[in-house]
Each structure stands twice: as structure tokens, then as C-alpha cells.
Amino acid sequence: MSSVVSVPETGTTSREQFTVVPARHPWRWVAGIAVAAVVIMLLISAVSNPRFGWDKVSLYFRDVAIVDGIGITLFLTVVCMAAGVMLGVVLAVMQLSANPVVKASASAYVTIFRGTPVLVQLLFWFNLSALYPEITFGIPGVNLDANQIITPLAAAILGLGLNEAAYMSEIVRAGIQSIDQGQAEAAGALGMSRIQTLTRVILPQAMRVIIPPTGNEFIGMLKMTSLVSVLAVPELLYSAQIIYSKNLQVIPLLLVASIWYIIVTTVFTVGQGYLERHFARGTSRSTPPTLAERVRKFFAVHSAQGLGKGK
Amino acid sequence: MTIDTTMPPAAPIEPLPLVRAHGVRKSFGENEVLKGIDLEVRSGEVVCLIGASGSGKSTFLRCVNHLEKIDGGLVWVGERAVGYRIKGDKLHEQSHNEICADRTDIGMVFQHFNLFPHMTVLENLMEAPLRVLKQRKAEVRRRALDLLEKVGLSAKADAYPRHLSGGQQQRVAIARALCMQPKLMLFDEPTSALDPELVGEVLRVMKDLARTGMTMIVVTHEMGFARDVADRVVFMHGGRIIEEGPAEEVIGNPQHERTRAFLSAVL
Numbered sequence: 001m002s003s004v005v006s007v008p009e010t011g012t013t014s015r016e017q018f019t020v021v022p023a024r025h026p027w028r029w030v031a032g033i034a035v036a037a038v039v040i041m042l043l044i045s046a047v048s049n050p051r052f053g054w055d056k057v058s059l060y061f062r063d064v065a066i067v068d069g070i071g072i073t074l075f076l077t078v079v080c081m082a083a084g085v086m087l088g089v090v091l092a093v094m095q096l097s098a099n100p101v102v103k104a105s106a107s108a109y110v111t112i113f114r115g116t117p118v119l120v121q122l123l124f125w126f127n128l129s130a131l132y133p134e135i136t137f138g139i140p141g142v143n144l145d146a147n148q149i150i151t152p153l154a155a156a157i158l159g160l161g162l163n164e165a166a167y168m169s170e171i172v173r174a175g176i177q178s179i180d181q182g183q184a185e186a187a188g189a190l191g192m193s194r195i196q197t198l199t200r201v202i203l204p205q206a207m208r209v210i211i212p213p214t215g216n217e218f219i220g221m222l223k224m225t226s227l228v229s230v231l232a233v234p235e236l237l238y239s240a241q242i243i244y245s246k247n248l249q250v251i252p253l254l255l256v257a258s259i260w261y262i263i264v265t266t267v268f269t270v271g272q273g274y275l276e277r278h279f280a281r282g283t284s285r286s287t288p289p290t291l292a293e294r295v296r297k298f299f300a301v302h303s304a305q306g307l308g309k310g311k
Numbered sequence: 312m313t314i315d316t317t318m319p320p321a322a323p324i325e326p327l328p329l330v331r332a333h334g335v336r337k338s339f340g341e342n343e344v345l346k347g348i349d350l351e352v353r354s355g356e357v358v359c360l361i362g363a364s365g366s367g368k369s370t371f372l373r374c375v376n377h378l379e380k381i382d383g384g385l386v387w388v389g390e391r392a393v394g395y396r397i398k399g400d401k402l403h404e405q406s407h408n409e410i411c412a413d414r415t416d417i418g419m420v421f422q423h424f425n426l427f428p429h430m431t432v433l434e435n436l437m438e439a440p441l442r443v444l445k446q447r448k449a450e451v452r453r454r455a456l457d458l459l460e461k462v463g464l465s466a467k468a469d470a471y472p473r474h475l476s477g478g479q480q481q482r483v484a485i486a487r488a489l490c491m492q493p494k495l496m497l498f499d500e501p502t503s504a505l506d507p508e509l510v511g512e513v514l515r516v517m518k519d520l521a522r523t524g525m526t527m528i529v530v531t532h533e534m535g536f537a538r539d540v541a542d543r544v545v546f547m548h549g550g551r552i553i554e555e556g557p558a559e560e561v562i563g564n565p566q567h568e569r570t571r572a573f574l575s576a577v578l
């Protein structure tokens with residue numbers, strides 16, 4: 001393993017007597033220029049092609065109908081996600097149950113709702129009155145008219161929420177199973193009940209595993225709400241469709257909707273980072289920096305005074 | 312009728328031993344790991360269970376607070392049969408929550424500490440007394456800080472377990488168990504997962520605890536600790552108790568061949 005190192009006659013081998021030559025990366029420059037050229041061409045075409053209709057985009061960007069549509073999109077996202085998470089936790093616990101009937105029921109639920117397209121599920125809920133004209137829940141005295149209860153919005157919430165629960169249950173189950181068995185044993189040895197062990201010890205730790213995919217589900221849900229445009233629920237996409245069906249400015253209004261989707265998902269992505277940081281507490285010696293910290297660090301490093309510090 | 316005056320005065324009635332295990336059996340599938348364990352531990356006694364891994368000593372310890380369900384025999388802790396309710400001539404298996412309620416006066420320390428990583432040290436100590444025993448917060452807090460001082464970790468009350476060394480984590484785990492004010496403490500190889508230089512600080516805390524008169528059952532490979540602290544040492548092999556007696560006798564002058572073989576391997 002040892003090798004002979006020739007020591008210069010002067011007798012010193014300190015770094016100071018040498019000049020450090022940084023490594024060159026010519027291919028980085030080539031790749032960078034090529035990609036930049038493509039991006040610039042796309043931008044030029046986007047600006048110069050009048051059919052993009054950017055003036056129409058800015059005209060309709062803050063249209064009342066569009067803003068109301070964003071409101072409904074956000075409402076649907078939050079309500080369906082909340083329903084999905086709550087039902088998902090219940091399903092996950094059922095799947096881990098020792099009771100075979102409970103366990104099989106939860107698995108069947110997951111199989112059915114994950115195995116069918118959510119668009120089909122939405123149409124089913126929308127047409128529920130064809131299946132059950134009167135909803136009684138089997139309780140005498142309860143007699144509800146399905147046509148009145150299952151409004152397009154209700155069908156949207158049922159369809160998206162119940163579908164989401166199936167996906168969330170898998171995420172929660174994976175989170176619960178990622179926690180070391182010793183945690184439940186320690187809680188049990190301290191006399192904590194099953195519910196206390198789950199809510200105080202297991203779930204708070206499982207959150208670290210559950211939050212990142214749930215954030216992705218949340219953003220996925222935001223985009224999935226556009227599916228309920230087929231039920232004529234005036235969310236963001238359907239609001240845009242109503243406008244372009246009248247003025248035929250299809251592309252500008254789809255751009256308006258897309259830009260809003262990007263803005264909202266970006267805001268949520270930043271929020272997700274803060275949430276992950278919160279639940280990482282106690283698990284690692286240093287938590288990843290938040291966006292604000294990264295921005296501050298960026299300006300500290302790239303400021304005029306900071307530039308020399310890297311050397 | 313003559314009265315025999317030579318009869319010795321009646322011996323003072325010995326209180327029942329705190330832990331009484333009778334014919335405890337336990338199998339994992341086909342593999343019978345406990346083949347009838349009889350052991351009594353009096354209140355205030357420190358008993359060390361020694362033996363090779365696979366001898367069943369940890370499994371037996373876990374039976375004492377019903378982390379493992381026993382297949383035969385009975386373990387009594389105080390007045391209660393662990394895991395069962397006795398009604399007439401029937402043993403009713405307890406529900407999970409009944410078992411949990413019975414565990415509150417048995418503290419347990421694990422090989423891998425099993426602290427709750429998302430809670431601070433102080434929160435680890437206070438969790439069960441607050442949630443399970445429903446004690447008052449101020450009172451629990453005072454007791455928890457007091458215990459942290461006793462294990463030498465007052466400065467770490469607000470630290471998370473991840474930021475502590477293994478030895479510190481195990482001392483917190485001992486304090487957490489003691490915060491429930493148990494009558495009996497079970498230690499399952501408390502120093503086996505520690506770096507050698509950290510073993511001493513944990514053993515010192517356990518020694519201090521033994522001196523306060525706590526009843527302790529300790530599964531350990533630390534023969535020095537067993538010799539110095541244990542009132543009694545129990546050697547297990549193949550799911551049976553092979554030899555038991557005062558520490559200096561079992562370790563210093565083992566009678567059974569297997570005990571001798573084991574001790575010569577570890578000492």
C-alpha cells in the first residue's frame with residue numbers, strides 16, 4: 001500500500017509553495033450553450049407567434065370567473081384531500097388490524113378505488129340517482145332525494161375524496177410500518193393504550209415518511225380537480241372553458257389556466273418544504289434549509305462582498 | 312397433652328415474593344424457548360439473569376410484563392397474574408388495555424433504548440405519567456427533572472434523543488421508566504448496544520438504583536455488575552434455569568458444568 005514520495009530538496013511540502021490549477025470543464029460549456037439556444041428559440045417563438053394571444057392572456061388572467069374558478073379548485077383540493085387523509089388513516093389502521101374481516105374490507109376498498117379510473121368514479125357518483133333514487137341509509141324515516149343531494153359539487157367531492165383515500169391509506173400504511181417495532185413495545189411497556197401508542201408515538205414519527213408523498217398527492221389532487229369539469233363544476237379549467245366557448249380564444253384561456261395551476265402548485269411546494277422540516281424534528285442533527293434560508297444564503301454568497309469568500 | 316416447649320418461636324411471616332414465576336413455558340412456533348421456569352424475586356432484591364444468547368433469558372424477562380404471551384405456567388407480580396384475570400377457577404385473558412394498565416408499575420429498559428425520537432428528553436419522561444396515570448403536569452415535571460438530575464442529565468432536558476450518546480440515551484430510558492414510579496424494574500441487556508467506554512455510566516446509574524431498594528431483574532452479560540450488585544444470579548441454558556444462588560457463589564464457584572463453561576467463556 002505504501003509508495004515512495006519524493007520530497008523536494010528544499011524539504012518543505014506545504015501547499016503554499018504551489019499554484020492550484022482548477023479543473024476545466026469544457027463540455028459543461030458546450031451543453032450549456034446548446035440547451036440555452038433551444039430555450040431561447042422556444043421563447044422567441046412564444047413571443048413572436050401571435051396565436052399565443054398574450055394580450056388575451058393578460059386580459060383574462062384576473063377575470064372574475066377565473067378567480068372564482070381558482071377558489072373552487074382550492075376548495076375542492078382542500079376538502080377532498082382532508083377527506084382522503086382522514087379516511088386513508090382509518091383504512092391504513094384497518095389494513096393493519098388483526099381482524100381478518102376488517103383487514104379484507106379495507107383491502108377490497110383499496111383494490112376497487114385504485115383499480116378504476118377516477119373519471120369513471122366521478123361519473124358513477126354523478127349518476128348515483130340512477131342507482132339509488134332515494135337515499136335512506138336503511139334508517140326508517142330517512143328519505144332523501146338523491147337528485148337533490150348529489151349535486152355536481154357533491155359528486156366531485158365524493159369521487160375525488162374516496163379515490164384519494166385509497167391512495168392515502170397505502171401511504172399511511174407504509175409510514176406506520178416504517179416505524180421500529182421497539183417504539184410500540186416501549187409505549188406498551190409504559191402502559192400506553194393502542195390508541196395512545198398510535199396517536200402519540202407511531203403517527204407523529206410516521207409523518208416524516210407520510211408527508212413527502214402526501215405533498216405530492218396534494219399537488220396531484222390540485223390538478224386532478226380539473227377532471228370534474230366534465231361534471232360542469234365551475235372550477236378553474238371549466239371556468240376557462242366557459243369563456244373560450246363564447247369567445248373562441250381557446251389557447252389564451254388554456255394558458256391562463258395553466259399559469260394559475262403553476263403558481264398554486266409552486267406555492268404548495270414551498271409550503272411542503274416547511275412542513276417536512278417541522279416533522280423532521282429530532283431525527284437528524286441538521287434539518288434541510290427552508291426556502292427563505294436558501295434565498296438568504298444565495299444572496300450572501302453572490303453579493304459583491306461575498307464573491308471573494310469562496311476562494 | 313404435653314406442650315413441646317422446645318419448638319422454636321414461629322418464624323415471622325415472610326411477605327410473599329413480589330415476582331413469582333411458576334412453570335413458565337413459551338414457544339415460538341415449533342421452537343420451545345422456555346421449558347418451565349420457576350423463579351421468585353423478593354421485594355427489594357436484585358436478580359441478574361445470565362446465560363448465552365438463545366438461552367431464553369430475554370424472553371423470560373419479556374414474559375414478566377407480558378410483552379410475550381406465555382403458553383404455560385403463570386407469572387405473578389404482586390397480587391396479579393400477568394396477562395390474566397382470575398374469576399373463580401377460570402383464567403380470563405386480559406384485553407390489551409387491561410394488560411397496559413397492569414404494566415404501569417413495571418418499568419422496562421430495552422437494549423436499544425427505544426426512546427421516542429420526536430420528543431425531547433423531558434417529554435419522553437413526562438408522556439406516560441401524564442397520559443396514562445393522568446397525573447398533574449407540575450408534579451410530573453418536578454419528578455422528571457429530579458430523575459434527570461439523579462441520572463446526571465439535567466442539562467439535556469430539552470435535547471432530542473438523537474443528540475445524545477448511547478450511554479446518555481440509556482440513562483434517559485431508565486429515568487423514563489422510573490418516572491412511572493414502578494415497583495419493579497426490568498432491564499433487557501441494557502448495556503449490550505453501547506460502546507465499551509459508555510457502559511460504566513449506565514451501570515453506575517443502575518447501581519445507584521439498586522441501592523435505593525428497587526426490585527430489579529437484569530438480563531446482562533456484565534459479570535462484574537452481577538457480582539457487585541446482584542443479590543442473586545440465575546444462570547439459564549436451553550430454556551431452563553440450570554443454577555441459581557448468591558452472586559459470589561454462582562460466579563465464583565459454579566457447581567454446574569454448563570455454568571462453568573459459560574463463565575470461562577465470558578470472564
